[in-house]
Amino acid sequence: MVAESAIADQTIKLNATARSSRFCELFESYQPGLRRLVAAYVTNPMDREDLLQDIAAGIWKSLPDFRGDATERTWIYRIAHNIAIRSSSRQRARSIHESLIEAGFEHPSTNPGAEHELLAEERRRALMNGVRELAVLDRQIVTLHLEGLSAAEIEDVTGVSRGAVATRLTRIRQRLAERMQAEGIGS
Amino acid sequence: MNKPDDLENLWKAQPVETAMGGEEMRTIVLKKIASFDRAIRLRNRAEIIAALLVSGFFVYFAWIQRNGLERLGSIIIAAGAMWIIYYIRRHGIDSGDPNPNQTMANYRRALALKYEHQIRLLRNVKFWYLLPLYVGLLISSAGLLQEHAQKGVLSWTDAVGPLVYTLIFVGIWWLNEVYTVRKLQREHAQVTSEAKEETQC
Numbered sequence A: 001m002v003a004e005s006a007i008a009d010q011t012i013k014l015n016a017t018a019r020s021s022r023f024c025e026l027f028e029s030y031q032p033g034l035r036r037l038v039a040a041y042v043t044n045p046m047d048r049e050d051l052l053q054d055i056a057a058g059i060w061k062s063l064p065d066f067r068g069d070a071t072e073r074t075w076i077y078r079i080a081h082n083i084a085i086r087s088s089s090r091q092r093a094r095s096i097h098e099s100l101i102e103a104g105f106e107h108p109s110t111n112p113g114a115e116h117e118l119l120a121e122e123r124r125r126a127l128m129n130g131v132r133e134l135a136v137l138d139r140q141i142v143t144l145h146l147e148g149l150s151a152a153e154i155e156d157v158t159g160v161s162r163g164a165v166a167t168r169l170t171r172i173r174q175r176l177a178e179r180m181q182a183e184g185i186g187s
Numbered sequence B: 001m002n003k004p005d006d007l008e009n010l011w012k013a014q015p016v017e018t019a020m021g022g023e024e025m026r027t028i029v030l031k032k033i034a035s036f037d038r039a040i041r042l043r044n045r046a047e048i049i050a051a052l053l054v055s056g057f058f059v060y061f062a063w064i065q066r067n068g069l070e071r072l073g074s075i076i077i078a079a080g081a082m083w084i085i086y087y088i089r090r091h092g093i094d095s096g097d098p099n100p101n102q103t104m105a106n107y108r109r110a111l112a113l114k115y116e117h118q119i120r121l122l123r124n125v126k127f128w129y130l131l132p133l134y135v136g137l138l139i140s141s142a143g144l145l146q147e148h149a150q151k152g153v154l155s156w157t158d159a160v161g162p163l164v165y166t167l168i169f170v171g172i173w174w175l176n177e178v179y180t181v182r183k184l185q186r187e188h189a190q191v192t193s194e195a196k197e198e199t200q201c
Helices: A002-041 A045-065 A072-095 A114-133 A136-146 A151-158 A162-182 B006-012 B022-064 B068-091 B104-123 B125-151 B156-199
Strands: none
Touching: A002 A045, A002 A072, A002 A114, A002 A136, A002 B006, A002 B022, A045 A072, A045 B022, A072 A136, A072 A151, A072 B104, A114 A136, A114 A162, A114 B006, A136 A151, A136 A162, A136 B006, A151 A162, A151 B104, A162 B006, B022 B068, B068 B125, B104 B125, B104 B156, B125 B156
8 A cells, every 4th residue: 555655656756857847848849929918918028027927827727738749839829829819818908008119129339230130120120010010810820930830730729710710821821021111121 | 631831930030038948847737736725724624613703602692691682683694594505505606617628619618607607606696605794693683672772771872883884885796796796797798708719610
């Protein structure tokens, strides 16, 4: 009886260790993508950090249920977007009054490559602002697409058919390109 | 569609906050979950203790009362407090968020249902929360008025108590049925409009 209990304890400890190391591994490899996703929903740096922590908590809690029915990244992005939906529905009223200007904007340096870097920075900012201005579903589809997910994977995450995803992406990309052209920083 | 293009490269070059180690995030997450669970546990405990205290006080009050109306009112309040705690537990006003591990379309539907459930409960707050206590207080106050009238000491100050608790109850009603319901309706409208957008795809 004692031996059985010791084995059970050992198994629980091993499971807990495996869960911890799996979480760390997943979080570290998806962190940049998750941070970009969070930035597409909220502009305030503190809210961004809060949302990232909520997403990480969602991943931690859902980890034991991950059976590999979906690919790892569709599973992660599904959790992340769903938690962001919840959070953004709560924060929306506050967020719409926030400036779209990024916090922590760095002033251009006087380095020789500064002009080039400034232009790249403006293009990145215009893209992020363009993404933030999209309707929520469009924003979700395009962020998944820009993270490199295929139409089939986007269908897995959003539940929107891959045909509809492709149609929407054409329209969204065109809209983003037009926005950047209008700002004189198109490619 | 899988080949990285200019837009995708530009997106992936977005400056992001300083990366955090997985272990550090795990510690933060565990602390956050523990503090959330603790807050829920404390709130549940506080609700039960408050209900028991209110019930205990009014049972005692009913026991020592000689006036029938005041006794009846006290018993109704004591039973009302227990009923409220049962109702909250049974219908779980602040039930957790839907499982995030589902498609966004299903998640939105689950979220919309959760909002509808909360709105329905709050819209009925006058029946399951305010009414039992208010009726009990009114009957109790009527008993007090009757007692004062019999003793010939009835004065305008006897109206102060009922006026104060009526104002408090109106405040609670407004906070729940007007303010919070409106707030939840706004969140619900946003979620359902996004869900509608999805069904049009």
